[in-house]
Amino acid sequence: MSLALWRSPLARSLHRNRSLAYARYLQLATVRADGRPANRTVVFRGFLENTNQLKFITDIRSQKAVEINLYPWGEICWYFPKTREQFRIAGKLVLVVAEYPDAELCTARGTAWQELSEGARSQFAWPDPGADKADASAFDAASPDAIKPLPNFCLLLLEPETVDLLELRGEPQNRSLFGRDGEGNWFVRSVNP
Amino acid sequence: MSLALWRSPLARSLHRNRSLAYARYLQLATVRADGRPANRTVVFRGFLENTNQLKFITDIRSQKAVEINLYPWGEICWYFPKTREQFRIAGKLVLVVAEYPDAELCTARGTAWQELSEGARSQFAWPDPGADKADASAFDAASPDAIKPLPNFCLLLLEPETVDLLELRGEPQNRSLFGRDGEGNWFVRSVNP
Numbered sequence: 479m480s481l482a483l484w485r486s487p488l489a490r491s492l493h494r495n496r497s498l499a500y501a502r503y504l505q506l507a508t509v510r511a512d513g514r515p516a517n518r519t520v521v522f523r524g525f526l527e528n529t530n531q532l533k534f535i536t537d538i539r540s541q542k543a544v545e546i547n548l549y550p551w552g553e554i555c556w557y558f559p560k561t562r563e564q565f566r567i568a569g570k571l572v573l574v575v576a577e578y579p580d581a582e583l584c585t586a587r588g589t590a591w592q593e594l595s596e597g598a599r600s601q602f603a604w605p606d607p608g609a610d611k612a613d614a615s616a617f618d619a620a621s622p623d624a625i626k627p628l629p630n631f632c633l634l635l636l637e638p639e640t641v642d643l644l645e646l647r648g649e650p651q652n653r654s655l656f657g658r659d660g661e662g663n664w665f666v667r668s669v670n671p
Numbered sequence: 672m673s674l675a676l677w678r679s680p681l682a683r684s685l686h687r688n689r690s691l692a693y694a695r696y697l698q699l700a701t702v703r704a705d706g707r708p709a710n711r712t713v714v715f716r717g718f719l720e721n722t723n724q725l726k727f728i729t730d731i732r733s734q735k736a737v738e739i740n741l742y743p744w745g746e747i748c749w750y751f752p753k754t755r756e757q758f759r760i761a762g763k764l765v766l767v768v769a770e771y772p773d774a775e776l777c778t779a780r781g782t783a784w785q786e787l788s789e790g791a792r793s794q795f796a797w798p799d800p801g802a803d804k805a806d807a808s809a810f811d812a813a814s815p816d817a818i819k820p821l822p823n824f825c826l827l828l829l830e831p832e833t834v835d836l837l838e839l840r841g842e843p844q845n846r847s848l849f850g851r852d853g854e855g856n857w858f859v860r861s862v863n864p
Contacts, residue, residue: 498752500750500752503750505698505700505710505748505750506710507698507700507708507709507710507746508708509702509706509707509708513702513706513742513744514702514744514746514761515700515701515702515708515709515744515745515746515761516700516708516746516759516761517698517699517700517710517746517747517748517759518748518757518759519748519750519757549706551706551707551708552708553700553707553708553709553710554710555698555710555711555712557693557696557698557712559691559693559752564711564712566709566710566711568707568708568709597842601843601864604843604863604864605863606863607862607863607864608846608848608862608863609862609863610860610861610862610863611846611860611861611862611863612863617842617843649790649810650794650797650807650810653801653804655801667803667804668803668804669800669801669802669803669804670797670798670799670800670801670802670803670804670805671794671797671800
C-alpha cells in the first residue's frame with residue numbers, strides 16, 4: 479500500500495504541533511438513531527499498520543459504539559492550534575469488537591489495549607457510561623489484565639474517503655480537497671476557502 | 672428569561688481559557704443531504720441577547736448552510752484545553768438569512784456583521800467557497816460596507832436542548848447531563864463518565 483497524498487501534510491501538522499498534548503485530540507461526528515448528529519472528542523492513536531486508517535478506541539457500552547453499529551459513517555474535524563490548520567476527514571468507521579471476524583484486526587485490537595496506560599485500561603472496568611453516577615467505590619475495581627483486553631474494549635478505525643484541508647494562515651487561505659478516482663488513487667485539487 | 676443551568680460552568684470555562692484565542696473555536700456537526708455526518712470548526716460569537724442561544728456566522732453559499740436548510744439539527748463539541756473540559760451541546764439551528772421574517776433577528780444579523788473585523792467581512796465578497804480556486808485577483812474585492820451585511824452573510828443560532836459536560840480532571844472524571852423538563856426548566860444529573 480502507498481501513503482495517501484494527505485498523509486504527508488498531516489504528518490507535518492502532527493510534528494509541528496507535537497508540544498501540545500491536545501493536538502492529538504479531535505472531534506468525531508456520527509449520526510444518532512433518531513437521525514440527529516452527535517459529536518465528541520476522541521484521541522488519535524496513530525495509523526493501522528500498512529494502511530491509511532486512523533485508529534481510536536472506544537467502549538462498546540458508549541453511545542458512539544451504538545451509533546456506529548447502526549450507521550458506520552463518520553467525519554472527524556481536527557484543528558491544529560499552532561499551525562492553524564484544519565483537517566476534515568470523512569469515511570467509513572469499523573468497530574473492532576471482541577471476536578471480530580478478522581485475525582489481523584483482532585491482533586491490532588490487542589495491541590491497542592496493551593499500548594494503553596494502566597489508568598486508561600481501568601476505565602473500561604468502570605460502571606456503565608451515561609448511567610446515574612455510581613458510588614465512588616464502584617470506580618475502585620482491580621486493574622484489568624494488561625495483555626488481554628476487557629470484552630467491552632473496541633478498536634475503532636476510520637477509513638478515509640475524502641479529506642478537506644484548510645490552512646488559515648495565508649490571505650486568502652489555502653484549501654485543498656483530497657479524493658479518490660475510480661481506481662482508488664488519491665488526487666487533490668485547490669478550491670476557494 | 673433566566674440563564675440556563677449550564678451557562679455558569681460554560682462562562683467559567685471561557686474565563687479560565689481566555690488566554691487561548693482558539694478556546695472560542697469549537698466543532699459543529701450537522702447531517703449532509705445523503706445522511707452522512709459533517710463536522711467543521713466554527714467560532715463562538717457570544718450569546719444572542721436575553722436568550723441561551725449561541726451565535727455563529729456563516730455564508731449562505733457554504734455547504735453547512737445547505738445542510739442546515741435541509742435538516743436544522745446540530746451538535747457542537749467544545750473542548751477547553753486549559754481546564755480539560757468538554758461541552759457537547761445539541762439543539763436546533765436557525766439560519767438568519769437576509770430578509771429573515773423576524774425583525775429582532777434581522778437586527779441581530781446586522782449587529783453580528785458590524786462586529787466583524789474588516790478582514791472577516793471581506794471573506795463574504797470572495798468567490799464561491801468550494802469551487803475551483805479562482806485567480807488571486809478575485810480575492811482583492813473592494814471592502815464591503817461596514818454597516819449593511821452582504822446578502823450571503825448569515826447569522827447562525829443554536830438553541831440548546833441538551834448539554835453533556837465532561838470534566839477530565841478528577842478520578843473518576845465528572846460528567847453532568849443537562850436537559851429540560853416538560854415545563855422547559857433546565858435540570859442536571861450526574862452520570863458515569
